[in-house]
Amino acid sequence: MRTLRIAITVAAAVVLLVTASAQSLEVDLQRASQKETVTGDLKAAIEEYRKIAAQAGSNRKVAANALVHMAECYQKLGDAEARKIFERVVRDYADQKDAVAIARARLGLAGKGGQPAGIVARQVWTAPPGGDIYGAVSSDGRMIPYVNWTEFGDLFMHDLATNADRRLTNTASDGKVGVPGEYAEESSFSRDGKQLAYSWFKGKDRRYEIRIIDLQGTGVPQPRRLFDNEDISWISPDDWSPDGKWLAVQLHRKDRSAQIGLVGVEDGSLRVLKSVDWRGPTRLSFSSDGKYIAFDLPASESTEQRDVFLLAVDGSREIPVVTHPSHDALAGWSPDGKHLLFASDRGGSMGLWAIRFADGKVQGTPELVKPDAGRQNFMGLAAPGKLYSAQFHSGGPDIRVAGFDFAAGKFLSPPVSLIDTFVGSNQSPDWSPDGKYVAYVSLRGTTGSRYFVLGIRTVATGAVRELALSPGFSLLQSLRWAPDGRSLVVGGRDIKGRDGVFSVDAQTGQSTLLLPREGGDGPGFPAWAPDGKKLYFRGRVVVGEREEFAFFEWDPASGVRRELIRLPNLGFMFLSPDGRYIATATRAFDPSIKTSSVLLVPVAGGEPKELARVEQPQTVAVGGWAPDSRSLVFTKGSGRRPFTSQSEFWITSLDGQSRKLDVGFDGNFGPFRVHPDGRQIMFGVSGPRKPAEVWVLENFLTTLSAKK
Numbered sequence: 226m227r228t229l230r231i232a233i234t235v236a237a238a239v240v241l242l243v244t245a246s247a248q249s250l251e252v253d254l255q256r257a258s259q260k261e262t263v264t265g266d267l268k269a270a271i272e273e274y275r276k277i278a279a280q281a282g283s284n285r286k287v288a289a290n291a292l293v294h295m296a297e298c299y300q301k302l303g304d305a306e307a308r309k310i311f312e313r314v315v316r317d318y319a320d321q322k323d324a325v326a327i328a329r330a331r332l333g334l335a336g337k338g339g340q341p342a343g344i345v346a347r348q349v350w351t352a353p354p355g356g357d358i359y360g361a362v363s364s365d366g367r368m369i370p371y372v373n374w375t376e377f378g379d380l381f382m383h384d385l386a387t388n389a390d391r392r393l394t395n396t397a398s399d400g401k402v403g404v405p406g407e408y409a410e411e412s413s414f415s416r417d418g419k420q421l422a423y424s425w426f427k428g429k430d431r432r433y434e435i436r437i438i439d440l441q442g443t444g445v446p447q448p449r450r451l452f453d454n455e456d457i458s459w460i461s462p463d464d465w466s467p468d469g470k471w472l473a474v475q476l477h478r479k480d481r482s483a484q485i486g487l488v489g490v491e492d493g494s495l496r497v498l499k500s501v502d503w504r505g506p507t508r509l510s511f512s513s514d515g516k517y518i519a520f521d522l523p524a525s526e527s528t529e530q531r532d533v534f535l536l537a538v539d540g541s542r543e544i545p546v547v548t549h550p551s552h553d554a555l556a557g558w559s560p561d562g563k564h565l566l567f568a569s570d571r572g573g574s575m576g577l578w579a580i581r582f583a584d585g586k587v588q589g590t591p592e593l594v595k596p597d598a599g600r601q602n603f604m605g606l607a608a609p610g611k612l613y614s615a616q617f618h619s620g621g622p623d624i625r626v627a628g629f630d631f632a633a634g635k636f637l638s639p640p641v642s643l644i645d646t647f648v649g650s651n652q653s654p655d656w657s658p659d660g661k662y663v664a665y666v667s668l669r670g671t672t673g674s675r676y677f678v679l680g681i682r683t684v685a686t687g688a689v690r691e692l693a694l695s696p697g698f699s700l701l702q703s704l705r706w707a708p709d710g711r712s713l714v715v716g717g718r719d720i721k722g723r724d725g726v727f728s729v730d731a732q733t734g735q736s737t738l739l740l741p742r743e744g745g746d747g748p749g750f751p752a753w754a755p756d757g758k759k760l761y762f763r764g765r766v767v768v769g770e771r772e773e774f775a776f777f778e779w780d781p782a783s784g785v786r787r788e789l790i791r792l793p794n795l796g797f798m799f800l801s802p803d804g805r806y807i808a809t810a811t812r813a814f815d816p817s818i819k820t821s822s823v824l825l826v827p828v829a830g831g832e833p834k835e836l837a838r839v840e841q842p843q844t845v846a847v848g849g850w851a852p853d854s855r856s857l858v859f860t861k862g863s864g865r866r867p868f869t870s871q872s873e874f875w876i877t878s879l880d881g882q883s884r885k886l887d888v889g890f891d892g893n894f895g896p897f898r899v900h901p902d903g904r905q906i907m908f909g910v911s912g913p914r915k916p917a918e919v920w921v922l923e924n925f926l927t928t929l930s931a932k933k
Contacts, residue, residue, distance in 0.1 A: 362414075485501060520536065614919070626907045724748075796846060
């Protein structure tokens with residue numbers, strides 16, 4: 226028996242070692258990919274991929290993926306070595322079907338362009354500043370709907386043929402203090418292009434409705450309210466049926482449940498087809514014969530990976546189309562209805578794939594259409610076979626750290642990047658109470674399957690430990706360490722759709738709901754008192770038709786919640802290190818409010834004190850406290866949102882004496898975190914957001930036809 230126990234122990238150890246080795250190789254692949262795609266150091270990436278392939282041993286999947294990536298680097302360099310490596314993958318790794326499919330496709334490429342012969346990807350339009358693309362392209366590929374936030378969220382339409390823009394709504398508003406504005410979001414054209422359905426947020430009622438407009442004629446059309454239901458908080462008209470009688474919609478109810486359904490275009494009646502996970506599909510698409518609706522959904526409650534399904538419109542059956550241990554997101558139907566296209570990372574990078582469908586059945590196996598399709602927001606397919614997609618460039622966040630002297634009020638060194646992996650994805654940093662670690666959040670994944678990773682960086686060595694969070698958990702608000710250094714607190718949402726304040730274990734990444742949402746908005750920007758006995762957070766309180774923000778103190782032992790202050794325009798909250806004050810800023814949403822202020826709110830009670838004030842169009846935002854709780858830093862922004870506009874860096878004492886700091890660099894700053902020793906300051910910084918782009922992929926259906 227003892228021998229058996231030893232054998233079992235040894236076997237378990239071997240399994241753990243193999244698992245750890247596999248995870249390490251995956252991390253190495255990600256690091257090499259960063260060198261290839263982010264820093265553009267192709268030669269360094271080639272060497273990394275070469276090492277990974279050599280170390281993979283029996284892990285043939287990792288080896289094949291590394292070789293494919295290495296060959297792609299050579300191809301970008303115009304080196305003939307690429308073909309030799311692709312041929313090796315096809316010859317030696319026949320069991321790795323996804324990698325082989327990519328290699329075969331690459332072997333059919335012409336020249337250095339990186340695309341199969343005949344397939345063309347080109348940019349067709351750049352949205353204007355403030356333009357966001359939520360809608361689908363018209364069936365002829367000519368019209369692009371977009372929301373213009375410089376016009377408060379009104380809906381516009383761009384004509385690719387004439388390069389002209391037409392305003393479709395003129396009633397959007399930026400809201401006022403206490404009442405949100407109104408604006409358009411998702412939209413879709415009827416198949417004949419004569420009508421457009423869109424969702425409209427009604428700020429006063431805090432829910433969405435569906436409206437339809439007739440596009441014939443000129444000028445701003447008069448909308449028709451098609452669907453409005455008090456029980457439904459959000460609804461999206463994703464696609465029209467070919468006969469123009471139905472809209473395929475996805476919706477969320479106030480109880481957090483989600484559904485897929487049909488809304489009648491004539492009478493606005495709702496027919497629910499399926500209840501789904503609250504995360505819902507990324508999009509819905511009618512088949513060309515109108516008999517099926519295609520969609521994707523998370524594979525299970527414990528994963529963010531998605532599969533693709535078909536649902537019979539008459540409700541008679543559901544057909545699994547793509548079920549695979551990878552992320553698969555619906556792109557749409559080919560115009561002839563013979564292929565269903567989807568994006569998938571099964572080949573190691575996100576590529577475009579297609580699968581045949583006929584007579585109510587899936588035909589054959591998926592075919593690779595285009596490798597390395599990147600992160601796409603699909604806008605649908607148009608005749609005679611063009612796939613449109615939107616690409617967004619957010620100028621992603623980065624974490625920087627610099628030496629700082631609070632006494633002198635100046636930087637001691639230029640800011641440098643703190644995290645050198647997944648650059649452009651890292652945010653919300655915070656020092657541990659002892660200053661030995663930095664916790665931060667990294668946003669990963671692709672469109673339709675974004676997920677968060679918790680990073681813990683050891684300051685002394687620079688080593689980073691990444692933790693997978695509880696499945697489906699989303700970090701929504703500021704990450705802060707608990708006083709004991711064993712956990713972090715954050716405003717978030719779990720896989721069941723519950724909003725609230727969560728505790729996240731710093732060793733395992735597991736999240737626990739501490740304080741659920743109770744009406745209004747979920748608790749945000751939480752922070753523990755220095756002794757860990759009370760929690761402070763900001764909440765949104767709805768009173769009649771108005772909404773206001775309030776700061777609360779919550780005692781977990783007694784369950785008592787105490788309101789500290791309530792104003793219509795309170796900003797982020799920052800608890801002082803000694804726990805005596807909360808610093809915040811009032812935000813000027815309403816043109817009638819001419820100033821923004823930095824406020825000091827006593828935790829023990831009493832009137833707030835104004836520390837700084839600016840006149841519009843400038844706004845202010847608190848950054849963070851000095852360790853001695855006697856001064857704090859804040860920014861003055863040149864626009865309505867100081868953390869996204871060009872910023873000035875200021876410091877103020879509790880008596881209101883403020884002075885501008887010469888930071889010696891430009892940037893759009895995020896909230897600041899000061900090291901416990903007071904000699905370093907850490908903050909997020911991001912570049913300006915670039916306009917969205919619309920791209921079209923052409924001539925890929927002829928490639929599929931050739932494979933029949």
